[in-house]
Amino acid sequence: MHLSPGxxxxxxxxxxxxxxxxxxxxxxxxxxxxxxxxxxLGIPKSEQGVATSILALVTEIIALILIVPFGALAxxxxxxxxxxxxxxxxxxxxxxxPFATSLNELIIxxxxxxxxxxxxxxxxxxxxxxxxxxxxRGRLFGFTGVMNGLGVIFMSAxxxxxxxxxxxxxxxxxxxxxAMFLAAGGLCVLSAMIFKVGLQPGLPQTAIxxxxxxxxxTLLAGLQAMRNxxxxxxxxxxxxxxxxxxxxxxxxxxxxxxxxxxxxVSQPQAFAHAGKLMGLMGAVTLLWMPIFGVIMDKLNxxxxxxxxxxxxxxxxxxxxxxxxxxxNAMLPFFVLLAIGQGSAIIASVTLIGQEASAAERxxxxxxxxxxxxxxxxxxxxxxxxxxxxIGPSAPFVMLGVFQGFVLLFALVVRFRSPGNTVSxx
Numbered sequence: 001m002h003l004s005p006g007x008x009x010x011x012x013x014x015x016x017x018x019x020x021x022x023x024x025x026x027x028x029x030x031x032x033x034x035x036x037x038x039x040x041l042g043i044p045k046s047e048q049g050v051a052t053s054i055l056a057l058v059t060e061i062i063a064l065i066l067i068v069p070f071g072a073l074a075x076x077x078x079x080x081x082x083x084x085x086x087x088x089x090x091x092x093x094x095x096x097x098p099f100a101t102s103l104n105e106l107i108i109x110x111x112x113x114x115x116x117x118x119x120x121x122x123x124x125x126x127x128x129x130x131x132x133x134x135x136x137r138g139r140l141f142g143f144t145g146v147m148n149g150l151g152v153i154f155m156s157a158x159x160x161x162x163x164x165x166x167x168x169x170x171x172x173x174x175x176x177x178x179a180m181f182l183a184a185g186g187l188c189v190l191s192a193m194i195f196k197v198g199l200q201p202g203l204p205q206t207a208i209x210x211x212x213x214x215x216x217x218t219l220l221a222g223l224q225a226m227r228n229x230x231x232x233x234x235x236x237x238x239x240x241x242x243x244x245x246x247x248x249x250x251x252x253x254x255x256x257x258x259x260x261x262x263x264x265v266s267q268p269q270a271f272a273h274a275g276k277l278m279g280l281m282g283a284v285t286l287l288w289m290p291i292f293g294v295i296m297d298k299l300n301x302x303x304x305x306x307x308x309x310x311x312x313x314x315x316x317x318x319x320x321x322x323x324x325x326x327x328n329a330m331l332p333f334f335v336l337l338a339i340g341q342g343s344a345i346i347a348s349v350t351l352i353g354q355e356a357s358a359a360e361r362x363x364x365x366x367x368x369x370x371x372x373x374x375x376x377x378x379x380x381x382x383x384x385x386x387x388x389x390i391g392p393s394a395p396f397v398m399l400g401v402f403q404g405f406v407l408l409f410a411l412v413v414r415f416r417s418p419g420n421t422v423s424x425x
Contacts, residue, residue: 002132019151023148027151029110059110074126089119137296152282231356238372302417302418316396
């Protein structure tokens, strides 16, 4: 890694920890809350799907409202106070969650958590782009992706195991769930202290040299930056990349469970197979992202994004060729899917980091995340309709087609406005 002027190794490793714990807390809420809905609140299983959708919708709506203002705030007061505030809001949400006595109360607590989630969503890519020189930007986000993946594994294999361990020692299920959420909240508070000590204070040196931009201009910087076609391309790629992640997480397991009956496989066996598929794709993503990060540092960024879209289009489009997700012969298609999805995410944040000016980087990166949030909302709704109306592979093929169009757009930008080519480091 080639760090930016003024960035110490201690700052870098603190950022790596931030990439680990922030994604762990953001992703962890979605599957930890299932325990709360079932055990603590006793919501009937027939109503848990609707409850989960409502809670997720609250988070996305608040993210759409607050992501860009938080990015602008980071451009005014620095990244550190914004990410510290974000992790503390998440911790407060985790701490309040197990004390909810109704779904409506839970929605209020999820809204508190969502304020923190909106703050964190754009800070990791913003700080990452601050901390590295252009020649190693791709590598940094490749390894950031690894830390993200390890964070998700930590939540599922670590914190999520707390209730089972405590129940084995005679603790009541409700109290065991409370301990799990309070542990998550405590980790958020500990992380805030680590960020305070280890992250750089103030604005990056490059932003200070560029001078402060008026507040009104800062809030609009993400839209004004769309005069640059490469930034528009990054926004569109973020829309596609975040959609990829949502579709994969939502529909792979449902697809497996849906075909289990016709294949003579029990639901528990099918669910176990779905877990193996998700584990395989997670492992592939962890291995592939650093490799693709190195590739991004060897290529023109737009060329790298076009390559990412080609891989993503191939991966998601190939889902239309799958006869049954239970067939192990289909595993290579899921490997390609994971490669494409990981590539799309790295390519977008790497390109936006190259193109966004240091003085407005927080806002522009936040706008990039805003387009990703819109992508999740649209892909979730449209994907669900296509899943029921056409078939399980339809949401994946839909994204494959869209990524094909993004690929064409990337090729047009590459020939008309290629930007700088990164020299090999």
